[in-house]
């Protein structure tokens with residue numbers, strides 16, 4: 001009997017690696033190219049599946065896993081995040097779980113630097129001057145719309161960048177900032193439950209970045225108080241929920257900039273809106289927002305005057321480059337194939353800690 005693989009998401013040309021195998025019955029959400037997979041379709045089609053391919057928008061919880069049945073061998077997500085998957089349950093059923101770290105590191109790091117620049121220069125406000133035809137009335141005086149600077153200069157050599165979470169993406173951001181922006185001081189707070197490997201990598205970095213003079217692990221209050229630019233690169237889930245809350249934001253500098261490329265749930269949106277409005281921090285660049293995509297509900301973004309000018313929001317596109325998405329798709333397919341074939345995935349999660 002053919003093994004069934006259910007694909008909820010668009011895999012581009014990599015899909016053919018699945019469909020070319022005549023020992024597989026590949027069931028693809030028919031509108032995957034431009035529409036997210038409805039849960040009802042997933043629940044109906046997942047029955048009897050050996051493999052399941054999802055993106056972070058599909059929750060693979062008890063209901064889905066039970067609907068799949070006991071033959072489920074592999075779940076492969078086209079994302080580095082995995083807070084949409086019920087890992088303890090998958091682990092208890094010996095289902096392998098594949099994800100796509102590493103291949104997206106550079107694209108997301110690029111996006112984090114972009115957001116830091118956009119938020120510090122308040123491009124929401126400045127571009128709207130042009131698009132709303134307000135430029136003619138704008139009085140160009142030397143300090144009008146001047147902003148905190150990301151790169152260091154001879155006359156302003158001290159810039160501390162902070163990281164909440166210090167895994168691969170954070171380290172790639174730091175590499176960019178030390179090489180391209182002259183940043184020499186960095187602090188970080190490892191995310192809760194960070195594997196020891198992260199700390200070892202952080203130590204190694206000192207040797208790899210000659211411009212980096214100081215790299216310190218600090219506690220949360222110090223991270224808040226000392227960061228000129230703070231990059232949130234922690235995963236979602238209960239352990240990180242609202243780590244950036246009102247008391248954290250109140251400790252930050254009025255010239256500091258917050259960037260979130262991790263998960264929206266790490267930052268309390270209501271507190272962030274207040275922080276922007278009342279000027280506790282300078283600006284925010286967000287690739288992810290709590291309760292996305294309904295960001296208006298919490299007033300972080302759109303309508304609210306005094307917030308929207310200081311906050312750039314992008315709809316969760318950190319890894320969205322042609323090159324990276326193609327490689328993520330390839331890896332996602334290889335992972336699910338290995339899983340249903342009973343081989344070790346190319347990049348599988350070590351489920352040991354969820355067992």
Ligand SMILES: O=CC(=O)O
Pocket residue numbers: 056078079080081082104319
């Ligand atoms: O958020 C995107 C991802 O987890 O890859």
